[in-house]
Amino acid sequence: MALDRWIALVFLLLCLVYGYSAFFVMDAGLPPFMRRNPVWPSTFPKVLAVCGALVSLAVLLGFEKGAGEPKQGEIDYRRLAQYDVGRAIALLLLMAGYAFALRPVGFIASTILFLTLAAAILGERRMIVLIPVAVVAAVGVWYLVQEVLGIFLRPLPTFL
Numbered sequence: 001m002a003l004d005r006w007i008a009l010v011f012l013l014l015c016l017v018y019g020y021s022a023f024f025v026m027d028a029g030l031p032p033f034m035r036r037n038p039v040w041p042s043t044f045p046k047v048l049a050v051c052g053a054l055v056s057l058a059v060l061l062g063f064e065k066g067a068g069e070p071k072q073g074e075i076d077y078r079r080l081a082q083y084d085v086g087r088a089i090a091l092l093l094l095m096a097g098y099a100f101a102l103r104p105v106g107f108i109a110s111t112i113l114f115l116t117l118a119a120a121i122l123g124e125r126r127m128i129v130l131i132p133v134a135v136v137a138a139v140g141v142w143y144l145v146q147e148v149l150g151i152f153l154r155p156l157p158t159f160l
Contacts, residue, residue, distance in 0.1 A: 012052075091118060103154060104157060106155055108155045112134045116131060
């Protein structure tokens, strides 16, 4: 079985477990007054589980692609060592570091640092353009979330 089908099988199993918890475990703890609501807290997880299971079944059954060799631009799992996996791993580690740095460093500084480093990893070399764009994006997202939506985001480091 091809690599994409193995991944789809694992994804299907995850969706089934997630769907079981959404359909049976989450609904069992609802208070009686919420059981009459048309939309429950478990509605979105139910939709996600069903959609994920359908997509993974489509991949398992081979509906998403035709037969033959991979087309131009598709990932060929047989030549995985020829791809630039180092950049992908560096981006994944950078994302994890960003998640851990949000509270102690603050949203604005960690987002600017993340956007700058991620763009540099992906090959952007014009720092004169990159840094102002990262600053505007970080401050703009913080303003929208904090002031417009009213969700508190720690903008500065905890020691300030």
